[in-house]
Amino acid sequence: MTSETLLALTDLRKVLPGGRVLFDGLSLSVAPGELVAIMGESGAGKSSLLNLAAGLDVPDGGAVLIDGVDMAGLDEDSRALLRRQRIGFVFQAFHILPHLTLGQNVAVPLALLRTSPQKALARAVDLLDAVGLGGRSKDYPGTLSGGELQRVAIARAIAHRPALMLADEPTGNLDPDTAARVLALMVEQMRAVGAGGLLVTHSDVAAASTDRVLRLTAGGLVPA
């Protein structure tokens, strides 16, 4: 592992409640700005891998390092702080807060970093414009389509210029045309802030837009 490694998963082991070994000895390095697709069958452990990378779960063995910081040495609050500062998330289910405006939704990561509300909302307006939802920062999510909701999610994910993006099936709930547009937008915005990351997907089209494609199997991560 070098200091230029964005994300390093080393000899990871994860055992599920009940004793099933999800993976053992899994290793992966992601360079800054590199986007890696993770494919695999349902139940292979792709989402669990993302949770471990995000510090939302603790491995049963091995190490997770983000920008050289070992997650094992951090308590829960410190892991939350790291996520707040360094990681952006895009989910399959969008997870846009229904009772906040689009602008507030996008500004949440900045507000968590104690940016003043005015500055945070100003950046949110710019980002919504960049993702094709200009002029709608005061609207509420209830009237948006799936594709539009995912655009808001992408804007939120990069609002704080994270180094690492973790995307879990970001196009899973979208029709193919919308999925393609959203994916292109996501990659474009990631490149714009210089973020690297992991993209979990079933879609070959989505995987093709990344820098490297790996498949999670019983034997670990292998090139697809």
Next chain:
Amino acid sequence: MTGGLGSGAATVPRWMIAGEWRAHPWRIVTAVMAIAIGVALGFAVHLVNASALDRFARGLATVNGGADLRIQAAGGQGFAESLYPRVARISGVAGASPVVALHTRLEGQTLDVLGFDVLRAGAVTPALLPRPTTGHESDVFAPESLFLSQPGGRRIGDTVTLVTDGREQRFTFAGPIPGAASRPLAVIDIAAAQDRFGRLGRLDRIDLRLTEGADAAKVRAELAAMLPGDALLSDTQDDASRTDALSRAYRVNLDMLALVALLTGAFLVYSAQALSIARRRAHFALLRVLGASRRLALGQVLAEGLLLGLVGSALGIALGLLIATGVLRLVGGDLGGAYFTGQQAPSLLFTPGAALGFAALGLAAALVGSLTPALQAARITPAVGLRNLGDAVDPRQWPRVTPALVLMLAGGMCALMPAIGGMALLGYLSIGLLLAGGIAIMPWLARALLAPLARRSWRSPVTELAIARLWGAPSQAAVALSGIVASVGLMIAMAVMVASFRGSVDDWLDAILTADIYVSAQGGAPFDTAQQARMRQVPGIAAMDFGAQHPIALAPDRPPITLMVREGAAAAPLSGTIPAPAGRLAIRVSEPAARLYHLSPGATLWLPLGQHRLPAFVTAIYRDYQRQEGAITIDSASYTALTQDHARGEGAVHLAAGADLPATMRALKAALPPAIDETVQIVPTRTLKARALAIFDRSFAITYGLEIIAVLVGLTGVAATTSAQTIARTREFGMLRHLGVTRGQVVAMLGIEGALLGLVGGVAGVAMGCVLAQVLIQVVNPQSFNWTMDTRLPWPLLVGVGLSLVLASSVTAMLAGRRAVSMDAVRAVREDW
């Protein structure tokens, strides 16, 4: 940088709270109103009682005139006036004013009359000085002059007729008493009082003013050493204690009852917040994923509770002021306890401290109600919560029961503790802890009560789904149940206590009212031996027992105890009877007296009788619900032998066989001298009993009112909770619809769930209520009012409440369900919220 609630870091919680309240305003309104009603009721009751007590105390202070110390008679016969010159000569005493205190009647109303030496009173109690008309200053010394604090339109020179002990005394109205206008009072010359009212050689009071800088403790010690057995020494502090003690237990009890609505409000806030957290589980999980700390979630929910409490409390204080003003204007200061009757309606006594105190209670209720939901929000696991798996617990695991048991154990231990300052404070705390424990055990109890149903297979899929849901999500079920258990439990507790109390009073009345007719002279003892003999000879009377009641002071800081002079058979005692040793004066003491003065059969009480204190032997304790300050019963013959007082004021008539009740009553009235005709009541037993029970019902009217409000607040909470839970399950209903379940079946499923919840809640609430009732009966009542009662369960009410709950819960769920399943099923199963 840890993400607490400092500036900047408060932005996200602020947005979340504002968004939530904008989306669900009625939830907020319901919670705010629950707190507001609770604070309003508690504050209003407190204000009315405080205003009435203040007025009462001012009235008493008026009568006492503001002396530094006071020697007062322990019994109704006063003490020898030879004490006066000895007291006046004590070093440190600047002035001593001898007083004769009489209780008379003027035009049918009770009137206190003070006979004193104006010259001496002027130096000691100037507030009581009368004001004669200009040019007639010497009227203050005239034996026929009488001064009134409330002249009521009388003109100088008008005749005023006072009646005491059946004798009329005429006086001439000579002027007002400006310093005592707040309370009905009359002042006459002391010599006239002694001469015309048969008090020669006796005084009832010596008011003392001490010299500037005198050592009060030394003076008290010297005075105490020279006092005879029938006199006590007291000061303004003792007056305050006595005044306060008269009604303290009643006021504290009423305050606690009023706070029941606030307690129910706290549970309503808990229900609302807990549901809100369950609904926003994924929102909080998302924030945690994005990097928010646990503390942010905790702080946000507590901040919501704080805001609810602030708004609710402010509204409650304003509402309470309004209610108290209205009550004082319409009803006066008496809320049914009869401690403050007979005085003019007091003006509102507003103290900012009390307002802040009740506002703080409202705030505390909202925060306490929000605490558990806040901890739940902080404990949400991000990865699991994001997938919105509801309870996120393994349905096969039973809910924890330890916290509930700890709370209930603590409650039980508090119930065993003694009173503090004569108030059952730990008893009230016990009720709160037991209730909290009862709420906390609901998830486990719901599982336990539903277990037999869950083990069965049901032919109806609707029934199967309903039971499976309640079984699988006990925490959500418990949230709905907490409101039911809280309000029903408290209501049942009060209902059982009142039913037990009323039943015990009823039995007590049957035990003491053994005669056919009762005769009572208002104010005094007008039946001398001759009169007694005339009344015994009235046709139709087989036997007539005469008695009297005299107040005697056993301690300067306690209200006077009542000495009951009785002849005839005594009612069965509470305790066993120990016969008095030969030569000892035998007395029976009432239950309150036994508790207040720590007496038991076989104990000795030094009783001020005649001019001495005599050792009296306690033979038994009897039940008495009339005299909260205590009573002592002495045999009439013994009393007469010791005091030479033959006059009596009461009589119990036993009719001869075949005698006509109304005719005997008329004949008794005819046997009375005209002077006391108007002041003597002759009442048949059944009427007396009905009146007593009516007084009881009136004194509990406010309790009934507070119960109803508490139940309404609780039921509103149940309705709101059930509706909110049902609406939150729209996606689940949509899924069921996709599987082929009809709308009607979904509504039926909700009806069954509601009925089961109502049944479980009703059973738990009634059981909890019966437990709490025992704390009220066995702990709070004895410690507050010094009497006990036998438990009675109002079965029709208990069954009625249970059935009503089942119906209300079921109907509410079905109505909410009809609204929830009316939405588009496709929209309802969208992955996103």
